[in-house]
Amino acid sequence: MLELPAVAVVGGTGHLGAAIARRLALAGYPIIIGSRDPERAREAAARLSGILPTAIRGASNPQAAREGAIVIVAVPFTFQAQILADIRSSVGGKIIVDTTVPLMPPKVMRVQLPPEGSAAQIAQKILGDKVTVVSAFHNVPAHKLATDQEIDCDVLVFGDDKESCARVIDLVKACRLRGLHGGSLANSAAAEAFTSILISINKQYSVDGAGIRITGELK
């Protein structure tokens, strides 16, 4: 059996990060949960270790980023720049999966894209060109991802390097979701903006976690 790469989840104690960590661990990936508070990360890892077969440990965000072969970043937009700067020296040559959506509370139902175009482009700017930024997981409801249920939602994956995107699409698949390459990193703006649409639809139409599906016969 092919050995699966260790995946670090920076911000892995948050709703989205914890849910991704859990699904990947269930699929057999070794996981390092990162948090600004290493103690919280270790507690979260211990909770998951009790129910899961794979190696899960907790660490500070930079330590987790150092140990992961692939590093998923799942932090609120407000902290994105700071946390990326904190892990920057630990991620050279790696694939960073940025999941940041530029929501600016209190107006989370309003699209407010940053001047850089997207949170993904901010990440690439901060991390520099020795790091391959891929963005994904913008539109999937975290509270559904935290369960074992099938989720009626596609995950769009954006990035300028096709092979890296293919590896991230494998991670998405391991989370039991369909991942589709949505084009270049700049295109991440569309999925990031779409999250505000989904929040707005959740409120207007009383939906418990709306999602998106790409329709058509994909080959």
Next chain:
Amino acid sequence: MLELPAVAVVGGTGHLGAAIARRLALAGYPIIIGSRDPERAREAAARLSGILPTAIRGASNPQAAREGAIVIVAVPFTFQAQILADIRSSVGGKIIVDTTVPLMPPKVMRVQLPPEGSAAQIAQKILGDKVTVVSAFHNVPAHKLATDQEIDCDVLVFGDDKESCARVIDLVKACRLRGLHGGSLANSAAAEAFTSILISINKQYSVDGAGIRITGELK
């Protein structure tokens, strides 16, 4: 039977405009097809009149805009500003349904939102605050809309005035599509940007017109 309002389709000889005009005419709406070339508009109207029961006529864009109770604008981004300026004096107090997607050839697979945020916000800026701009029809494949087939795609409708959005959602329904209010006009950026994602997916996955569906139990 309630009389349906006359709908003008500015740019109604183009792919998207002609398809919308045809579906609305089939649903019983009186239609005025507008074009920069009134002769082409009259020819298009005559072709449709041959197969449809309702009143369809052709006119110049400004004349069509004057005659419509609701005015749909379906023109390429390159001509949007000019054509909106041309019809501006004819649309005071009306609902304008802007369908513009800010595609900038040749890079149509790349999200390139304008500095104003979205084409919809450009429209509002040009038309002024006596006009209610609603945006819609960004993601539905025109070549499918041009047929009688069921289309597996939702239409997101954006606007700051809920009642106007509800009227546009009625038009979407008349086109035999599900229309959903996606929030404020600024949110149009998400659907506009999404069109580049769909074009990219069409190419990468050999799809004949990918679309989007909002998932979840909408009430």
